Amino acid sequence: MTGALIFDFDGTLVDTEAAVLVAWQETFRERGGELPLDVWHTVIGTQHTAAAMFELLAKDDEHLDKVAIRTGVRARVTELLASEGPRPGVKEYLEDAHEQGLRLAIASSSTGDWVATHLNRLGLADAFEAVLTGDLHEAKPSPDLYLAALAALDLPPSEAIAFEDSPHGVTAAKAAGLKCVAVPNPITAVLNFDHADLVLDSLADEPLSALLSR
Structure with a gap:
């Protein structure tokens, strides 16, 4: 029973996933790149999302301000989810x-x-x-x-x-x-x-x- x-x-x-994905996609595009969806799919449901994203971003920028990026992504996600x-x-x-x-x-x-x-x-x-x-x-x-x-x-x-x-x-x-x-x-x-x-x-x-x- x-x-x-x-x-x-x-x-x-x-559906928070869509907002989080959009926020990271925008972060990549601001830096002239694109977020590969095949990588994104591997981290869904885990705690590895931010680490995987920073690893990709670091390939083009070794001096990432991870704190600023985290803060910006979270603020954007909050904005996107306000009416969800x-x-x-x-x-x-x-x-x-x-x-x-x-x-x-x-x-x-x-x-x-x-x-x-x-x-x-x-x-x-x-x-x-x-x-x-x-x-x-x-x-x-x-x-x-x-x-x-x-x-x-x-x-x-x-x-x-x-x-x-x-x-x-x-x-x-x-x-x-x-x-x-x-x-x-x-x-x-x-x-x-x-x-x-x-x-x-x-x-x-x-x-x-x-x-x-x-």
């Missing part, structure tokens, strides 16, 4: 989960302050019983975040379902023993999700009750 739903945050609950709401179907899933007595958690490779800022902005902070983040646990594709979420909920993996938007996230969830539903966002939709138990274009495509009946 399913007792809990554990969601990735970036790109799954909210949850992805389609998310609110309905959360409401239906509460009605059915399912517990909710987040397992995100991002930092706690990032996740908390956007949960508060969206009015979703109280929806989740546990929020596990990458500043306290090893990031995906390690299973640590999902194992920590299960421990916080005091549930075995057989009683929870994970929701992810990236192959790295699916790998982490499966390594922790969970069933995993992949809900790719526009950026990750071109990637391989064969290891997911189910792939949906959007949570709006299938009500939670129908998904659970599977």
